[in-house]
Amino acid sequence: MHTERSEGTRSASSQEPTPSGAITHHVYTLLTPGEQERVDVAARGCFATIHRDSLDQVLTDLRSRSATAILLSVARMQQSPPHQAAIMQRVVREFPRIPAVALLTGAESKPTHTLFSMGQQGVRALVDVRDPTGWRDLRALLVRQETGAVEAEAMRQLRELLPQARPECLRFLDTLFLVPTRLTTIRELAARLHLHPTTFMSRFTRLGLPTPKRYLAYARLVRAASRLENPGVSLTQVAFQLEFSSPQSFSRHVHSVLGISAAAFRRQHTGQSMLREMLDELVIPHREALAVLDPFASQPQWMVPPLRGVTEGRDQRTGRSTPTAPRERPPRPTRGVATGSSGSARSRHGSARPPSSMPRAA
Numbered sequence: 001m002h003t004e005r006s007e008g009t010r011s012a013s014s015q016e017p018t019p020s021g022a023i024t025h026h027v028y029t030l031l032t033p034g035e036q037e038r039v040d041v042a043a044r045g046c047f048a049t050i051h052r053d054s055l056d057q058v059l060t061d062l063r064s065r066s067a068t069a070i071l072l073s074v075a076r077m078q079q080s081p082p083h084q085a086a087i088m089q090r091v092v093r094e095f096p097r098i099p100a101v102a103l104l105t106g107a108e109s110k111p112t113h114t115l116f117s118m119g120q121q122g123v124r125a126l127v128d129v130r131d132p133t134g135w136r137d138l139r140a141l142l143v144r145q146e147t148g149a150v151e152a153e154a155m156r157q158l159r160e161l162l163p164q165a166r167p168e169c170l171r172f173l174d175t176l177f178l179v180p181t182r183l184t185t186i187r188e189l190a191a192r193l194h195l196h197p198t199t200f201m202s203r204f205t206r207l208g209l210p211t212p213k214r215y216l217a218y219a220r221l222v223r224a225a226s227r228l229e230n231p232g233v234s235l236t237q238v239a240f241q242l243e244f245s246s247p248q249s250f251s252r253h254v255h256s257v258l259g260i261s262a263a264a265f266r267r268q269h270t271g272q273s274m275l276r277e278m279l280d281e282l283v284i285p286h287r288e289a290l291a292v293l294d295p296f297a298s299q300p301q302w303m304v305p306p307l308r309g310v311t312e313g314r315d316q317r318t319g320r321s322t323p324t325a326p327r328e329r330p331p332r333p334t335r336g337v338a339t340g341s342s343g344s345a346r347s348r349h350g351s352a353r354p355p356s357s358m359p360r361a362a
Contacts, residue, residue, distance in 0.1 A: 092122030150271035226271025323360025
């Protein structure tokens with residue numbers, strides 16, 4: 001039975017992203033019950049532990065959600081059946097960008113042979129927590145691994161290219177790489193930043209910048225290229241990880257942005273090369289405008305009327321200008337005639353008036 005604990009840190013979706021906000025560390029573990037409790041205590045405030053009962057489960061989960069590392073107990077590996085060695089080799093071979101870390105806790109007996117076997121299977125890191133300083137080494141290892149991720153690298157390079165940019169501009173650019181992958185539209189991004197979508201987009205248009213939609217599209221492709229560096233994930237799995245409705249939707253997205261197929265995208269790009277293309281296309285040519293950009297210089301949200309259907313000539317679904325149909329006016333009664341409660345025709349002063357079809361009295 002699967003057990004999943006995320007006591008160490010809050011999910012990235014539950015807090016507002018900031019330039020200094022850390023990307024959540026998700027670490028899959030294969031530990032004994034006693035080791036799980038100790039790792040959970042050490043993980044608090046640093047990374048989220050996702051405990052699994054077998055390497056088969058870890059391999060399945062890695063295809064649906066990425067992780068910072070895989071933490072393997074030497075004691076647990078001693079208890080594993082022989083076929084787990086082949087699965088360990090598959091994990092390392094199919095996910096080379098996710099390091100497997102062996103953990104020595106003192107619960108194992110004669111670990112030398114097991115460590116040698118794990119090294120042959122591709123495990124390249126070992127942390128010994130039998131000494132209290134080992135827990136500090138484990139946290140430092142995971143933080144160092146995460147700071148090498150493409151999201152963190154993107155934020156570093158953006159600051160190098162835009163040293164004079166306003167904090168508000170950097171906050172927007174950071175948000176592109178810190179938001180949950182389920183955020184896919186500019187309307188959702190604007191809502192997360194507490195901005196009206198129309199006002200948000202107008203800030204870029206006035207400075208001659210590409211649209212926020214284009215920045216978000218490139219950032220999503222940077223994340224996709226980074227995940228596709230692992231041979232163990234398919235285009236279909238990455239499409240669903242990034243919340244595209246289907247693999248075909250992901251292919252259309254790639255073609256609309258880069259003009260190539262999804263298969264060619266996987267062959268031609270890594271996370272770093274896609275990040276470089278984004279910077280060359282959207283940042284370097286627009287450094288002067290980005291230096292003065294303040295996407296948040298707008299009215300407070302409570303001062304902006306909500307969009308409902310067609311409001312102020314804009315379609316809520318597409319955001320495009322549409323002609324607003326004139327409001328249908330109720331029929332006007334005949335001048336000087338009003339209908340009373342009894343249904344009889346009365347004059348302006350309330351006196352009865354004979355129908356026009358009746359002859360007038362002489």
